[in-house]
Amino acid sequence: MSSPLDTPEGDWWNQAVNRREAIWLGLTGIWSLAIFGWMSAFTQFGDQNPVGDTFRVSATEYQAKMQSYREAAGERDGALVPPGEDVFIAAYRFNWAGTPVVLETGTEYDVHLSSYDVQHGFSIRPEHTLSKQMNFQVLPGYEWVLPMEFDEPGEYHVICNEYCGNGHRTMHGTVQVVDDL
Amino acid sequence: MSVAGLFDNDYREDGFRTCSVTGLEVHRTVENHVKLFGLTAVVALLVGGIFAFTVAMTRWEVVGLLQPSDFYIHLSLHAWNLLIFWMVFMEVAILYVGGPMVLGRRLPLTRVAKAGWVTMVVGALATNVAIFTAGGLPNENAPLLTAYAPMESPPAFYAGVILFIVGTVVAALPFFLTLWRERREHPSQSLPLVAFGAFITSIIAFEALVGGLVTFVLAFLWRVDLIAWMDAAVYRQLYWTIGHGSQQINLAAMVTVWYFLTHVVGGAEVVSEKVSRTAFVLYLFFINLGAAHHLMSDPAVSVGWRIFNTSYAFYGAAFASMIHAFAIPAGLEAGRRKRGLGGGTFGWLTSGPWTNPVFSATIFSIILFGFLGGITGVVMGQMQINMTWHNTFATVGHFHGTVAVGTTLAFMGLVFFVVRTMFQRQLAFGRLASLQPYLYAGAMGVVVVMMMYAGILYGVPRRTAQVVQSIPGTDFSLQAAAPLFALLGVFAVLAILAGAAFVVVAVASLLVGDRVTGPGDNADLVADGGDGDDTPVHAYKMRGTFLICLVFMAVFVVSYVLNWYLLTELWSVGT
Numbered sequence: 001m002s003s004p005l006d007t008p009e010g011d012w013w014n015q016a017v018n019r020r021e022a023i024w025l026g027l028t029g030i031w032s033l034a035i036f037g038w039m040s041a042f043t044q045f046g047d048q049n050p051v052g053d054t055f056r057v058s059a060t061e062y063q064a065k066m067q068s069y070r071e072a073a074g075e076r077d078g079a080l081v082p083p084g085e086d087v088f089i090a091a092y093r094f095n096w097a098g099t100p101v102v103l104e105t106g107t108e109y110d111v112h113l114s115s116y117d118v119q120h121g122f123s124i125r126p127e128h129t130l131s132k133q134m135n136f137q138v139l140p141g142y143e144w145v146l147p148m149e150f151d152e153p154g155e156y157h158v159i160c161n162e163y164c165g166n167g168h169r170t171m172h173g174t175v176q177v178v179d180d181l
Numbered sequence: 182m183s184v185a186g187l188f189d190n191d192y193r194e195d196g197f198r199t200c201s202v203t204g205l206e207v208h209r210t211v212e213n214h215v216k217l218f219g220l221t222a223v224v225a226l227l228v229g230g231i232f233a234f235t236v237a238m239t240r241w242e243v244v245g246l247l248q249p250s251d252f253y254i255h256l257s258l259h260a261w262n263l264l265i266f267w268m269v270f271m272e273v274a275i276l277y278v279g280g281p282m283v284l285g286r287r288l289p290l291t292r293v294a295k296a297g298w299v300t301m302v303v304g305a306l307a308t309n310v311a312i313f314t315a316g317g318l319p320n321e322n323a324p325l326l327t328a329y330a331p332m333e334s335p336p337a338f339y340a341g342v343i344l345f346i347v348g349t350v351v352a353a354l355p356f357f358l359t360l361w362r363e364r365r366e367h368p369s370q371s372l373p374l375v376a377f378g379a380f381i382t383s384i385i386a387f388e389a390l391v392g393g394l395v396t397f398v399l400a401f402l403w404r405v406d407l408i409a410w411m412d413a414a415v416y417r418q419l420y421w422t423i424g425h426g427s428q429q430i431n432l433a434a435m436v437t438v439w440y441f442l443t444h445v446v447g448g449a450e451v452v453s454e455k456v457s458r459t460a461f462v463l464y465l466f467f468i469n470l471g472a473a474h475h476l477m478s479d480p481a482v483s484v485g486w487r488i489f490n491t492s493y494a495f496y497g498a499a500f501a502s503m504i505h506a507f508a509i510p511a512g513l514e515a516g517r518r519k520r521g522l523g524g525g526t527f528g529w530l531t532s533g534p535w536t537n538p539v540f541s542a543t544i545f546s547i548i549l550f551g552f553l554g555g556i557t558g559v560v561m562g563q564m565q566i567n568m569t570w571h572n573t574f575a576t577v578g579h580f581h582g583t584v585a586v587g588t589t590l591a592f593m594g595l596v597f598f599v600v601r602t603m604f605q606r607q608l609a610f611g612r613l614a615s616l617q618p619y620l621y622a623g624a625m626g627v628v629v630v631m632m633m634y635a636g637i638l639y640g641v642p643r644r645t646a647q648v649v650q651s652i653p654g655t656d657f658s659l660q661a662a663a664p665l666f667a668l669l670g671v672f673a674v675l676a677i678l679a680g681a682a683f684v685v686v687a688v689a690s691l692l693v694g695d696r697v698t699g700p701g702d703n704a705d706l707v708a709d710g711g712d713g714d715d716t717p718v719h720a721y722k723m724r725g726t727f728l729i730c731l732v733f734m735a736v737f738v739v740s741y742v743l744n745w746y747l748l749t750e751l752w753s754v755g756t
Contacts, residue, residue: 002451002718004374004440004512005203005283012371012454018515018719020727021453021507027734028503032496035741039563040488048748049755050568054480108753113480118332119413121572125640130661132751133640135571137479139413140331144480150752157657161572161642163325164332166250166317169647172655 052146091120099173104181121162201700206285222270229262241670242650249646253323260326276356279379297352304345311337330411339401378437392422414481421472448708449512463501467493477567515721542594545622550587575636606694621679631669
């Protein structure tokens with residue numbers, strides 16, 4: 001009897017492995033390498049990668065950046081229109097500075113994300129297709145520049161999905177995406 | 182020592198007795214400490230379970246039980262009591278079972294074990310009190326499980342956690358000494374598989390606990406102003422060494438328990454020592470890299486770092502889990518075929534002792550952990566897919582798939598087993614006891630799936646008191662997910678009732694259960710037969726297991742492809 005409660009008998013390392021178990025080992029080994037390969041390769045050819053440049057930034061520095069961005073930005077129906085392809089968003093308890101903002105489809109923006117105080121979560125989705133959503137951690141002290149190109153116009157909603165204090169649930173901002181700006 | 186007659190089994194003069202179910206030589210010192218830690222764990226389960234109710238009834242926003250400030254406190258208490266205290270007290274008990282009990286030794290350093298227990302209890306109490314009395318903004322925030330710096334929680338919270346971690350390390354020392362002595366006395370003899378699994382668990386645990394100690398000592402010093410500033414990204418990386426590492430302890434301990442219980446109550450054997458041990462060694466090397474899963478959608482870690490770590494170095498640990506996924510059911514299949522228990526493709530499974538909750542809890546745990554927790558863990562851990570899972574309710578679904586229907590269910594089975602064989606009591610409310618794993622697995626299984634759907638298909642965030650019915654200050658809400666939450670709410674209540682049934686059965690058995698007076702009373706726990714058969718166990722058919730595993734692989738592939746499809750439907754992001 002080969003009990004897991006007893007010291008194994010004899011030369012257990014060289015005992016045969018059941019054929020089906022050996023096949024399973026092969027299948028799962030191949031699958032493991034396949035999903036590793038796909039994930040790695042997708043960073044080369046894929047359109048959705050959580051990858052962008054990161055810079056150290058203090059809260060005051062980022063506030064200054066937000067300030068000059070706001071001054072350079074235009075306005076449309078109470079929403080910011082970025083002056084170029086850089087879009088700045090700052091999370092703080094309990095709001096998204098830099099929203100609402102108007103962006104256009106087909107332009108690759110550099111979205112800058114940072115926080116003035118604690119950790120937040122940038123969670124964005126179009127109003128009418130909730131399953132299309134993506135989420136990024138926003139850290140104080142770090143400015144993350146994520147390139148983003150929208151392909152469908154509409155109202156996009158940003159909520160916070162990292163607990164940031166008792167008012168966490170009220171953090172909401174909008175991004176309006178239009179065809180031509 | 183005979184508190185309420187719970188610690189008074191009959192031992193021989195040398196302090197040992199022979200267990201009629203496992204055949205192990207059990208020393209009084211081991212058994213009493215397993216009971217002590219096990220009972221404490223059940224108390225933590227009860228506390229955490231009460232907060233499961235208030236948390237679920239708040240997330241079901243139609244009920245909307247708690248105000249946000251209370252909700253975050255209750256959520257913190259739910260997390261710490263279930264994810265940490267219930268699990269870790271059980272895991273110390275499992276180390277004592279896997280070490281000294283399986284090896285037929287006494288527990289050394291019993292005073293150290295008790296000191297560890299006292300420190301853990303004081304730490305757990307301090308943590309609970311500090312969370313419960315947290316006053317909110319600006320610097321008394323509920324910590325949730327993570328206490329993400331730079332948000333500040335009460336200093337007493339960090340102190341309580343440090344005490345608990347130190348206590349756990351102390352309580353593990355007798356286990357390490359046991360193994361040290363065993364190796365010194367039998368240097369050329371392999372450990373039994375269960376002891377080997379417990380040993381691997383203990384090393385994984387040690388890594389996690391040391392990481393946790395560094396994290397929480399630093400955070401405590403920062404909170405009492407002895408160091409100036411806590412970097413958010415550094416904290417995250419430090420924290421997840423214990424945050425995820427502690428859950429890898431659960432995994433390794435649970436897999437060890439699976440080998441143990443399928444053998445004892447189901448008649449499973451080890452079909453290949455080499456393969457199963459290799460899988461444990463892969464865990465040892467790679468499983469703790471999984472801490473990186475929490476940093477996939479983070480700004481501060483490089484792509485190469487993320488891909489290497491999230492894949493546990495080319496999926497070394499996922500491969501290990503898939504090895505166990507075959508080896509454990511295959512052990513059951515081959516062992517039961519050898520004993521003449523059930524023919525055909527699945528007879529070995531259908532003929533199992535399904536009215537024995539130890540058996541059913543173990544089997545459900547294996548199946549649900551694999552299909553719900555395991556697959557989703559790997560899928561959401563892919564760096565790009567993580568963008569669609571990160572901090573959504575789907576993540577909560579994943580870890581209820583691992584920790585609730587996986588580990589908790591296995592540990593419930595183990596507690597029932599300890600009640601029968603160590604406390605020597607028959608289970609009270611026999612019918613309810615038999616049904617309990619079915620109710621819990623069924624209801625909690627639905628809850629897990631609803632959580633995943635809510636997160637992936639509707640983008641519902643985790644850790645929030647309000648988002649589906651309305652979001653204050655805007656007309657926008659995730660109302661479309663409301664039907665899922667109605668289902669989730671109802672099944673969460675059922676799951677919590679099933680959890681309550683577990684506590685009722687366990688406690689009532691101890692207090693009023695019939696005493697086990699001789700080997701005959703526990704004979705139903707043992708899978709017997711097959712002793713005379715000399716065919717090596719690997720030569721038996723494993724057809725049923727193979728088919729189940731192929732179904733598992735198909736579900737895995739389909740989940741993987743669907744998640745990638747959803748991702749590629751999104752607008753483009755990243756360089």
